[in-house]
Amino acid sequence: xxxxxxxxxxxxxxxxxxxxxxxxxxxxxxxxxxxxxxxxxxxxxxxxxxxxxxxxxxxxxxxxxxxxxxxxxxxxxxxxxxxxxxxxxxxxxxxxxxxxxxxxxxxxxxxxx
Amino acid sequence: xxxxxxxxxxxxxxxxxxxxxxxxxxxxxxxxxxxxxxxxxxxxxxxxxxxxxxxxxxxxxxxxxxxxxxxxxxxxxxxxxxxxxxxxxxxxxxxxxxxxxxxxxxxxxxxxxxxxxxxxxxxxxxxxxxxxxxxxxxxxxxxxxxxxxxxxxxxxxxxxxxxxxxxxxxxxxxxxxxxxxxxxxxxxxxxxxxxxxxxxxxxxxxxxxxxxxxxxxxxxxxxxxxxxxxxxxxxxxxxxxxxxxxxxxxxxxxxxxxxxxxxxxxxxxxxxxxxxxxxxxxxxxxxxxxxxxxxxxxxxxxxxxxxxxxxxxxxxxxxxxxxxxxxxxxxxxxxxxxxxxxxxxxxxxxxxxxxxxxxxxxxxxxxxxxxxxxxxxxxxxxxxxxxxxxxxxxxxxxxxxxxxxxxxxxxxxxxxxxxxxxxxxxxxxxxxxxxxxxxxxxxxxxxxxxxxxxxxxxxxxxxxxxxxxxxxxxxxxxxxxxxxxxxxxxxxxxxxxxxxxxxxxxxxxxxxxxxxxxxxxxxxxxxxxxxxxxxxxxxxxxxxxxxxxxxxxxxxxxxxxxxxxxxxxxxxxxxxxxxxxxxxxxxxxxxxxxxxxxxxxxxxxxxxxxxxxxxxxxxxxxxxxxxxxxxxxxxxxxxxxxxxxxxxxxxxxxxxxxxxxxxxxxxxxxxxxxxxxxxxxxxxxxxxxxxxxxxxxxxxxxxxxxxxxxxxxxxxxxxxxxxxxxxxxxxxxxxxxxxxxxxxxxxxxxxxxxxxxxxxxxxxxxxxxxxxxxxxxxxxxxxxxxxxxxxxxxxxxxxxxxxxxxxxxxxxxxxxxxxxxxxxxxxxxxxxxxxxxxxxxxxxxxxxxxxxxxxxxxxxxxxxxxxxxxxxxxxxxxxxx
Numbered sequence: 004x005x006x007x008x009x010x011x012x013x014x015x016x017x018x019x020x021x022x023x024x025x026x027x028x029x030x031x032x033x034x035x036x037x038x039x040x041x042x043x044x045x046x047x048x049x050x051x052x053x054x055x056x057x058x059x060x061x062x063x064x065x066x067x068x069x070x071x072x073x074x075x076x077x078x079x080x081x082x083x084x085x086x087x088x089x090x091x092x093x094x095x096x097x098x099x100x101x102x103x104x105x106x107x108x109x110x111x112x113x114x115x116x
Numbered sequence: 117x118x119x120x121x122x123x124x125x126x127x128x129x130x131x132x133x134x135x136x137x138x139x140x141x142x143x144x145x146x147x148x149x150x151x152x153x154x155x156x157x158x159x160x161x162x163x164x165x166x167x168x169x170x171x172x173x174x175x176x177x178x179x180x181x182x183x184x185x186x187x188x189x190x191x192x193x194x195x196x197x198x199x200x201x202x203x204x205x206x207x208x209x210x211x212x213x214x215x216x217x218x219x220x221x222x223x224x225x226x227x228x229x230x231x232x233x234x235x236x237x238x239x240x241x242x243x244x245x246x247x248x249x250x251x252x253x254x255x256x257x258x259x260x261x262x263x264x265x266x267x268x269x270x271x272x273x274x275x276x277x278x279x280x281x282x283x284x285x286x287x288x289x290x291x292x293x294x295x296x297x298x299x300x301x302x303x304x305x306x307x308x309x310x311x312x313x314x315x316x317x318x319x320x321x322x323x324x325x326x327x328x329x330x331x332x333x334x335x336x337x338x339x340x341x342x343x344x345x346x347x348x349x350x351x352x353x354x355x356x357x358x359x360x361x362x363x364x365x366x367x368x369x370x371x372x373x374x375x376x377x378x379x380x381x382x383x384x385x386x387x388x389x390x391x392x393x394x395x396x397x398x399x400x401x402x403x404x405x406x407x408x409x410x411x412x413x414x415x416x417x418x419x420x421x422x423x424x425x426x427x428x429x430x431x432x433x434x435x436x437x438x439x440x441x442x443x444x445x446x447x448x449x450x451x452x453x454x455x456x457x458x459x460x461x462x463x464x465x466x467x468x469x470x471x472x473x474x475x476x477x478x479x480x481x482x483x484x485x486x487x488x489x490x491x492x493x494x495x496x497x498x499x500x501x502x503x504x505x506x507x508x509x510x511x512x513x514x515x516x517x518x519x520x521x522x523x524x525x526x527x528x529x530x531x532x533x534x535x536x537x538x539x540x541x542x543x544x545x546x547x548x549x550x551x552x553x554x555x556x557x558x559x560x561x562x563x564x565x566x567x568x569x570x571x572x573x574x575x576x577x578x579x580x581x582x583x584x585x586x587x588x589x590x591x592x593x594x595x596x597x598x599x600x601x602x603x604x605x606x607x608x609x610x611x612x613x614x615x616x617x618x619x620x621x622x623x624x625x626x627x628x629x630x631x632x633x634x635x636x637x638x639x640x641x642x643x644x645x646x647x648x649x650x651x652x653x654x655x656x657x658x659x660x661x662x663x664x665x666x667x668x669x670x671x672x673x674x675x676x677x678x679x680x681x682x683x684x685x686x687x688x689x690x691x692x693x694x695x696x697x698x699x700x701x702x703x704x705x706x707x708x709x710x711x712x713x714x715x716x717x718x719x720x721x722x723x724x725x726x727x728x729x730x731x732x733x734x735x736x737x738x739x740x741x742x743x744x745x746x747x748x749x750x751x752x753x754x755x756x757x758x759x760x761x762x763x764x765x766x767x768x769x770x771x772x773x774x775x776x777x778x779x780x781x782x783x784x785x786x787x788x789x790x791x792x793x794x795x796x797x798x799x800x801x802x803x804x805x806x807x808x809x810x811x812x813x814x815x816x817x818x819x820x821x822x823x824x825x826x827x828x829x830x831x832x833x834x835x836x837x838x839x840x841x842x843x844x845x846x847x848x849x850x851x852x853x854x855x856x857x858x859x860x861x862x863x864x865x866x867x868x869x870x871x872x873x874x875x876x877x878x879x880x881x882x883x884x885x886x887x888x889x890x891x892x893x894x895x896x897x898x899x900x901x902x903x904x905x906x907x908x909x910x911x912x913x914x915x916x917x918x919x920x921x922x923x924x925x926x927x928x929x930x931x932x933x934x935x936x937x938x939x940x941x942x943x944x945x946x947x948x949x950x951x952x953x954x955x956x957x958x959x960x961x962x963x964x965x966x967x968x969x970x971x972x973x974x975x976x977x978x979x980x981x982x983x984x985x986x987x988x989x990x991x992x993x994x995x996x997x
Contacts, residue, residue: 030146031150049143053181054181077141
């Protein structure tokens with residue numbers, strides 16, 4: 004079985020925040036959304052999703068409330084807060100800087116080789 | 117974490133139930149959705165459920181992780197605590213043993229520390245005690261010798277370094293109590309004495325300036341105890357008069373309850389110096405010490421230089437009396453504590469070693485337990501407990517044990533301090549005023565706390581070290597059996613070696629002290645102390661004013677006492693033997709070169725019967741005294757062997773003449789006899805030269821009776837007191853004691869006995885603890901090796917071979933421990949040299965004895981498990997696993 008790439012450490016919070024920016028979602032929805040958006044490349048392990056959600060709640064970046072789904076089931080929906088939006092912007096900038104830097108290193112390495 | 121985040125955590129803490137419910141419901145929803153999706157992909161509901169479960173992982177673990185995010189660290193600490201308490205309660209034998217051992221170690225060391233603390237940190241109950249100095253003269257033979265009154269007055273007047281200098285001296289008075297007179301001991305001091313110490317009377321007033329001058333009105337201050345016992349604590353006592361040796365003294369004040377002045381600890385009351393006695397009118401007669409208070413910015417060394425300079429000046433001014441007389445200045449605390457310091461330090465070291473053994477024992481217990489918990493740890497590790505969490509668990513358990521041990525230790529320390537105070541010889545207590553400060557206080561509790569932290573660190577670290585070396589898989593697979601216990605065997609064995617070493621040191625220390633005590637009590641005193649009763653007698657001036665009266669009193673007492681049943685001989689002497697290097701005389705030998713040096717010898721005035729019939733001292737040459745050696749005949753002297761050797765080397769001393777420094781005609785006496793040394797000074801002193809005079813030549817109104825009886829000398833004591841009082845009820849009679857008790861109770865013997873018993877007690881506990889430790893190690897090793905032993909036997913090993921195997925292992929441990937310990941014991945012996953008498957640190961018989969005792973007990977401790985090993989039934993041993 005070809006192993007799927009593991010989620011880079013530190014990126015889960017950012018992905019969750021980004022997903023919630025579009026619309027409030029429940030935990031399962033977040034996991035599904037990340038999977039779908041990444042064309043099944045990224046899988047969020049439930050074991051890390053829920054602790055991460057608790058962390059975001061504590062930081063005040065997301066809010067949680069119980070609502071009913073389209074199928075009339077009770078589910079806990081997470082909504083991005085203003086602080087969360089700010090945090091997302093901050094994380095995105097940080098991430099882009101890092102990706103760029105990594106990219107430069109890799110390009111240099113190729114040219115040298 | 118942000119403040120908001122923290123606040124949310126706090127809110128969650130109270131909504132914990134709801135949080136858990138929310139999380140469960142949320143995760144259940146997640147699983148449902150996942151299963152639905154899988155079913156949609158064509159799985160059966162059952163398959164979908166299993167797949168979901170597999171995907172989702174350990175729900176409990178996940179819940180825990182989420183809880184950890186929102187929980188507080190303290191919560192897990194509380195959890196650890198609860199778990200630790202549960203663990204200890206599950207195994208009460210272990211917990212109780214460990215706590216008891218710690219309590220013993222912490223208790224003993226804290227109790228001894230209490231004494232050290234009181235003695236060294238707050239020894240003197242006076243104002244600013246660190247500024248007080250002991251001031252004395254110094255002579256060749258005595259680095260610290262008495263001041264004469266004339267010298268003291270000059271020093272007081274001429275010094276520039278002390279803000280005040282005051283003298284004190286002991287004084288016996290006959291206190292009139294109803295119809296009889298009772299001799300009491302009092303202190304005579306210069307007027308500013310209490311002011312210098314910074315002590316205020318609780319009632320009445322202090323001595324006034326000038327009240328210590330000759331001819332001043334006679335006044336007295338009472339010690340608190342005297343006020344209570346003799347005067348009923350009445351406040352009207354101020355202004356009343358009390359009869360002291362026939363003179364009326366006005367009571368002007370009462371000293372505080374906590375006041376004690378160690379050099380005059382037995383003083384019942386205090387009087388100003390006042391009239392000069394015979395000694396005090398001569399500059400050459402030294403009978404007092406002084407205490408001074410340093411001026412601001414002055415050091416002890418500066419004060420010493422100052423006094424030395426004054427002494428040098430006086431030596432030029434009064435060469436006859438002051439030649440070679442120097443000065444001695446030392447902190448007052450040094451005078452009071454200096455003597456007991458080596459003992460206290462030795463005891464503290466002993467207690468520390470005991471604590472070390474106790475901690476090592478507890479650590480071994482923890483090791484054994486961590487060994488038997490290997491599986492539990494492995495399982496917890498496999499279930500996801502992080503190493504940090506596991507280590508924290510052990511640390512918590514160690515801390516819990518140490519904490520309980522600390523409490524028990526402080527309680528037992530309080531108990532032990534009480535017992536020690538009660539056991540402490542009274543005389544030693546009087547000499548150690550700090551003892552009353554000993555108790556549980558901030559210092560001792562802090563000390564116990566510090567010791568506890570040390571013990572806790574050790575106890576926490578031991579199993580953690582053990583844990584770090586365990587690999588989870590190995591531990592799980594072999595289930596803590598067989599070879600995997602090698603680590604413990606090695607570690608436990610090392611600990612036992614340390615324990616045995618410490619035990620050897622303590623046992624050897626106790627052995628050295630015991631042998632010192634034995635040697636001390638078996639010093640050749642040069643006389644036969646058995647069947648001798650003694651008592652002090654004082655004839656008051658009012659009834660016996662002149663030497664002629666005293667000379668008449670001696671035969672009266674003798675014939676009266678001789679009539680008592682069983683009495684064989686009645687000796688009268690100025691000083692009983694085994695006392696001190698006191699009552700000395702400066703001599704000069706006629707016809708020998710003399711340059712004003714102080715030839716200091718002991719002087720004793722005795723009646724003719726005293727030496728041959730009462731002491732049974734041995735005559736070497738010449739004769740003893742006879743009744744004819746009185747004032748009507750020329751003065752003669754009997755000297756001891758040491759004096760003969762020192763002043764008449766290679767000569768016959770008989771017939772030689774001895775006199776005072778100026779060879780005054782009245783002082784001349786002929787040597788008529790030489791006796792073998794009678795021990796006059798302390799047991800651990802070198803014998804001193806001594807000269808004896810007939811008491812009819814140098815009578816005194818204060819003397820001692822020594823009575824030899826055929827019967828029981830103890831039973832004679834009350835009869836003796838009654839007989840002397842029967843002659844004249846005004847005679848002061850006290851201090852009745854048998855000669856043997858007097859020697860056994862001498863300060864030297866008591867100090868030795870006290871430290872011997874204490875260190876002996878420590879050593880006994882150390883012996884028990886270390887032998888129990890060895891037993892534990894060997895027994896545990898046997899229980900772990902049951903299977904191996906079974907295999908050996910199945911393969912044909914004889915029971916005797918198994919027996920030997922185990923004994924050899926134990927023997928090796930004991931051998932190493934004892935050998936290493938003996939080395940340390942020699943070192944320890946060298947360190948406590950100042951406490952030893954007649955014993956060297958490498959005393960072979962003591963060391964051999966210690967090795968034999970410990971070896972014997974070690975053998976016994978390993979014999980039981982070895983027997984058990986040899987009894988192993990191979991079939992059962994192999995099947996049991």
